[in-house]
Each structure stands twice: as structure tokens, then as C-alpha cells.
Amino acid sequence: MSDMITADLVDLDLSADTKEAAARALAERMVAQGRVTDLEGFLADVAAREAQMPTGLDGGIGIPHCRSAHVTEPTLAFGRSAAGIDFGAPDGPADLIFLIAAPAGADDAHLTILSSLARQLMNTNFTSALRAATDAETAAALIRGDETPSAPQAPSAAGEGADVSAGATGSTTAAQGAVSATSEAGVSQDTAAAPVAASAGAAAATTAQAPGASAPAQETPAGAGSVSDSGERPFRIVAVTSCPTGIAHTYMAAESLENAGREVGVELIVETQGSAGFTRLDPAVIAAADGVIFAHDVPVRDKDRFAGKPTVDVGVKAGINRPAELITEVREKAARGETSALAPASGSTPVERAGDSTEGYGTRLRKWLMSGVSYMVPFVAAGGLLIALGFAIGGYKINKAPSVMDHFVWTQADSWGALMFQIGAVAFGFLVPVLAGYIAYGMADRPGLVPGFVGGAISLTINAGFLGGLVAGLVAGGVVLAIQRVNIPAALRGIMPVVVIPLISSAIVGFLMFVVIGKPIATAQKGLTDWLNGLTGTNAILLGALLGLMMCFDLGGPVNKVAYTFATAGIAVSNPSDSAMKIMAAVMAAGMVPPLAMALATTVRGKLFTQTERENGKAAWVLGASFISEGAIPFAAADPLRVIPSAMVGGALTGALSMAFGATLRAPHGGIFVVPLIGNPLLYLVAIAAGVCATTALVVLLKGMRKQTPESPATDPASDAATPTKETKQPVAA
Secondary structure, eight states: OTTSSOGGGEETTOOOOSHHHHHHHHHHHHHHTTSBSOHHHHHHHHHHHHHHSOOEETTTEEOOEEEETTBSSOEEEEEEEEEEEOOSOTTOOEEEEEEEEEETTOOTHHHHHHHHHHHHTTOHHHHHHHHHOOSHHHHHHHHHTSSOOOSOOOOSSOOTTOOOOSSHHHHHHHHHHHIIIIITTHHHHOOOOOOOSOOHHHHHHTGGGTTSBOHHHHHSOTTHHHHHTTTOOOOEEEEEEEOSSSSHHHHHHHHHHHHHHHHHTOEEEEEEOBTTBOOOOOHHHHHHOSEEEEEESSOOTTGGGGTTSOEEEEOHHHHHHOHHHHHHHHHHHHHHTOOOOOOOOTTOOHHHHHSOTTOOHHHHHHHHHHHHHHHHHHHHHHHHHHHHHHHHHHOTTGGGOOOTTTOOOTTOHHHHHHHHHHHHHHHHTTHHHHHHHHHHHHHHSGGGHHHHHHHHHHHHHTTOHHHHHHHHHHHHHHHHHHHHTSOOOHHHHTTIIIIIHHHHHHHHHHHIIIIISHHHHHHHHHHHHHHHHTOOHHHHHHHHHHHHHHHHHSSSSHHHHHHHHHHHHHHOSSSOOHHHHHHHHHHHHHHHHHHHHHHHHHHHOGGGSOHHHHHHHHHHHHHHHTTOGGGGHHHHHHOHHHHHHHHHHHHHHHHHHHHHHTOEEOOSSOGGGGGGGEESHHHHHHHHHHHHHHHHHHHHHHHHHSOOOTTOTTTOGGGTTSOOOGGGTSOOOO
């Protein structure tokens, strides 16, 4: 790590006045050292990361960073600005700028390094020493950890806007900033590369502990000495910190809580559930704890270990910003005797454990159904695309080809087309059983899988199709839950999960599907299929418009998913009807409209959008073309009353035109990349273009009508608070 930053990569008199200029000046040093191969390509990657979320840290720190294919090795360049540079931090410009460059294939070791940097930014001695450094070699040594600051020093090169006292404020605010810079969106794409103060001694105390429980607090309990003087046992707290990427927030919150614990004489031990893994706290430590603090933005792993104790449950930022308050709160709860719920019974389900116990049955039903759908969709995507490739390679009669087991010629395209089609057909054969099985799993955990899969397979046998799978899953889950409520003799409990429950539940579900409810469901399924096949003219166009409205209403939310699931259910057979393929085409076309329209709007009328939105617009081109509706979420979040209605108008127009043009689609995903597999592809593209233009025109018109003021988001570059939501980081189909 010693060569990740050298004196040649330090600029103590950074003269840039914008964050773009600062990044360029520091990146040029990387290029000169052979660390970056393509300056413009690397800067484009830095800008793309910066567009996701500002990288300015409270306390006068900026951390522009990215993972890039143009980086040859993990590198850090450091610059110090006398005037300060705006990196979007709430408290003003930054005078300490760290440009972090990580190779595209950086390994997990760099996660630990970056975690250690996050802890170092909490140390005011560290930041004060950097401000006081008089030469580049000293600054590089401080960052590498070759030189350890002994005490807070007066700032020497900081500008007026970068006031950094030696008190707690500096360390806490630096931590706050790193939230936006490294943990939320950035580190997810640059899991790599920050050199940190991690000398042999510092690494043993900090870096080596990054993946797991915080060792310093365990080895020397916070405040143990001061409390022992009074002869009383110190109040003991165990804490868990975690954030979406498991880097900066996770370890900053741990450091902040540990420091606060020492100050008030509390024995506080932290389990950091970071990206590089985590080491579970000793069960004896948990058992001896008087209270628990969860500071997390993602679910705490193995949370049941802490049940039955006074608990404070907050976001990870609270652990960074107000640790003393959290410690006080958990002590007050302990004094009042308030405890968390006991660990859930073994019969509780994954869905129940992930949700609120106060949720109604309607909410739980939706979760159960979506659990099945979420497991089914990958089968739809794989099977649908393989079948579509089979038709593209082998022609429209490929579904009549003999089995490739009996006839396969390596040099014939028809054989390869038949192979693709038959593999896809097998994948499609799992759709309904997987749907039913995982609906039952959402209700009753693993015991629900067997009767769920059996019920789903029976649904296919009796031609009850997708509707039969839904019912079979719900019935299977209900049957298992009913069996689990029966008081079973102790001698039989050991064989219940593997013999009794699968046997009895499968028999009951099979009986109900074959004899009682199967035929009515099959009749309903046939009626739905006949209705879809009979849609022509105005009816088909209206259905296309409705589906288009649904796809654009919440951009990947529940309404969007209902429309998408309806479409994929229609093609989830080896030989779908023409109407089902038209519906799939209309749904995908409408889902492409919002991000493409936002991208076009930021191109033709960029002045109506913030700098961040203009950068998001560049990414929206690719997201929209790939059928990822979530690409428009940043725009909808910033201005929902203008963006969402405009998107719905364009989506409805596209859906209606697609149906009117008779475009068909066998693949459930792919965007423009599966256009060759679409029936009437040119008219299909016309439908998409019409919707994109309509939405763009409406957005530009509505945004142009609003009154422009100095504080208006369209004219104030500082309004970058409208940043992408988490959904844009982990986009999902449709």
C-alpha cells in the first residue's frame, strides 16, 4: 500500500476553482505516473460517479472517486486548496481533496483499505496535520500512515470557508460527508482504492478489524478504567453498524459509537457488517450486554441474536452524527425495562421477518405473491430469450423440430435454433411450479416448498396455468401453516420437516388441485386466454394504453410490476398466443419511454435541469434503451408533479401505438437489443419514438412554465440534493 500515494501525487497548492478542474489537475498527475491510461475516459468515469451523489464531506473534505477500466493500479492523489472547492457538502467548500482511482477489477483487500480511510477521516488530528503539512512528502507519508500526527495542529493552508477546529465537530462532520461520498452510491462501483493511514501499528488496530467486530473496544472496554474506580460494573452495549455498500458509513458509525462510549464510561463493542464480511460478536458478549444499538441502512444479519434486550434501532447516519444520544436512549430504555421482541418462532417466515408485524393481510398477501414473482422472473427472462433466439436462428417453424437428442447437426443453423428453443422451453416448464413454490415459501418458509412445487406442477398438468400456480402457492402455504399449528407429540417432531409435513401437505394440495379447485381455475385460465386472443381494434389499443400508463406510473414500483407480470405470464408458455406477444411488446415499449424521454429533455433543454440531472440524463439513454424504467426515478423524485404525468402520457401513447401496429415480442426483456426478434420492428420503434417525443415535449413545456427564481432548482447548481435513489443503483427488470 505504500506506493498507492507518493509525493508526486500530492498538490499542496491546488489552484482549481471547480470540482471538474480539481479532478483534472489531480488526474493529470496520475497519468504522468502511469497510473491512468486514458485521461478523458477516466474523468468521464469520475463525472459519472459525481453525478450519482455529491462527494463533498462536511468538515472541508472532498473525495471524488470511481472504479475505471483506465486505472492500472489503486491510486490516490491529494490536493489542498486555499480558496476551497465546492463538492456539494452542506457546510461549504472543501480544502482537502482526495481523488481515489480504483481499477475495474479491484479485489476485496481494497474494501478493507477504504474502510480504514473512513475511520481516519473521523480523526481531527489526521485532517489538521494534512492542513498543516508544509511539503508533499510529509502529506503523502501522513496519508500512507508512515507518519502519525501526534496532536491537533493549527490549519495552515485552509481557506476561510474551511474552519476545522480540533474538537469533535470536525471528526463527526467529516464522517457525515463520507456517507455521500463513499458509502451510498460511489463505493458500490469503486470498492477499492483509498490509501489510508494504515501503518504497521495503525493497521493492526484498525484495518485488520474492518471486516468484523471492532477489536479495540473488545480488548480495552470503553471507559472501563474510569468506571472501575467507582467499583460499579460499566453499562455494556453491543452495537451493529451496516450500510448499503458496507464501507464508509459502516466503519465511521462504529468509530463514532466507540468514541462516544469511551467519553461516557460505557463498555461498547461494535460488530461491523461490512462488504469484506463480518465477524459475529461472541454470544457471551451479547448475553452480558445491557442494551443494543442498531445503526444500519440494510437489514442486520442474524438479528435474532439480540432479541429480548433494550434496543435502539436507527439509520447508520444517526450512529455517526449523534452517538451520545443513542447511548443515552438505550440506557433510558434499560432503566424503564423496555426490551425488543423475543426471537421469532421457528415457524415464522422470511416475509414476516422482513416486514412489520403490524402489517395487514393485504400487505402480506402482496409480499407473498411478489416473492413468487421475483423468483419466477429470471426463468421467464432466460427461457423467453432462448426461445426468441431459437426462432431467430431456426425460423418460425422451429417449434416443430424434432428433439435435438435424436437429431443435431453441428454445422446446421436449424439444429442450433432447435437447441435454443428446446432449452428455453424446458426453462419455461419451471415457471408455474417456481411461482407456486416460492409463494408458499414466503408464507411458510422451507416446509412450503414441496407442496408449492407439487401444486404448481399439477396446475400445468390440468391446464390451469399461471392462475392455477397463484392459487396452488397460496393453498400450499396455508396448508403448511395449518399443520404447523397442530400439537405434535415430541417423538414425531424430529421427522415433521422432512417427512410428515411434505407428505401430508402434498397430498392435501394435490387433492384440492386435481379434484376441487383445479377445474374452475382451468376454466378461468382458458377464458382469460380466449379474451386476450379475441382482442382486436379499439379494445387492443385501449389495453395497450392502460398497460402503458401502469408501466410509467411508479417506474419499477408495484403498479409497474403488476403490468409487467401480466405481460410475462402471457408468454410464459412454449407456444404463446399472438395477443400475448403483442401485450409483451406494448409493455416493454412503454417501459422504455420515461428514461429515454428524460435523457432527450436534458439534451434539448438542458437549462431546465440541474447539473446533476443533466449528468443523470446521459446514463438514462442507456438505461432506457435497456428497458430499465428506473432510469427516470431521479427526475421523478426531484419533480414528480411534472415528470410522472408526462411519462404516463408518453407511455400510454406508446402502448396504444404498439398494439395498433401489431408489434409482437417473445422475449420478456432486452430493450432495443432484442429489436431483431420483434414483429414489425420499424413500426415498434416508431411507437417508442412517438411516446418519447410526447413525454419530452410535455416535460419541457411544464418545466418551462414554472417561475424561475434564484432558488429554483433549474438555475441553482447547489440543488443537487435531488440525487438518485437506491433503486437506480440496483435496477430491476421493468
